[in-house]
Amino acid sequence: MTVEQIDGVELRAVPGTDPAVVALTTAQQAELAAMYGEDQPLIALHPDISFTLLLLDGTPVGCVGLQPVAPGLGEIKRMYVDPSARGWGLSRVLLDAVESHARATGLTRLRLETGPQQHAALALYTNHGYLPTPPYPPFEHEPASRCFAKIL
Structure with missing residues (x-):
């Protein structure tokens, strides 16, 4: 599905400090805490992370971050769609x-971490060609971590 196929959708490049991104990522972290418990580690974001904000009819309803990791490698961070906008x-x-x-910035591989109770996310990533990988730091000792990667 593309932006053109959904009326009212706009994508906007924004910094991680954008108030809409802060609100959405805060909601995401609260949802994860409710799902997995409060003891889940909050992983700090790299200062070079860039975000894409998704607006629906002018209202911010989703975001995703791209964090550089190493030459050619990026990590998807804080991907979230507000519950009111899911299913579209x-x-x-x-x-x-x-x-x-990621491709435009020269990255050739993406990785990500999600959890076993996030069934929609697991289906999304596997349907988009992401393959399971061993947990990478700092998730290697987290039983609720599922890691994936994709060659672009």
């Missing part, structure tokens, strides 16, 4: 956008 394919729009951005 917006997560696919965000994933396509972050992959396009």
Whole structure:
């Protein structure tokens, strides 16, 4: 699904300090805490992370971050769609956008971490060609971590 296929969708490049991104990522972390418990580690974001904000009819409803890791390698961070906007394919729009951005910046591989109770996320990533990988730092000792990677 592309931006053009959903009326009212706009993608915007923004910094991680954008108030809409802060609100969405805060909501995401609260949702994860409710799902997995409060003892989940909060991983700090790299200062070079870039975000794509998804607006629906002018209202911010989703975001995804792209964090550089090493030459050619990036990590998808804080991908989130507000519950009120789920079921429309917006997560696919965000994933396509972050992959396009990664390619444009010279990245050849993306990785990500999600959890076993996030069934929609697991399906999204596997349907987009992401393959399971061993947990990478700092997730290697987290039983609720599922890591994936994709060659772009």
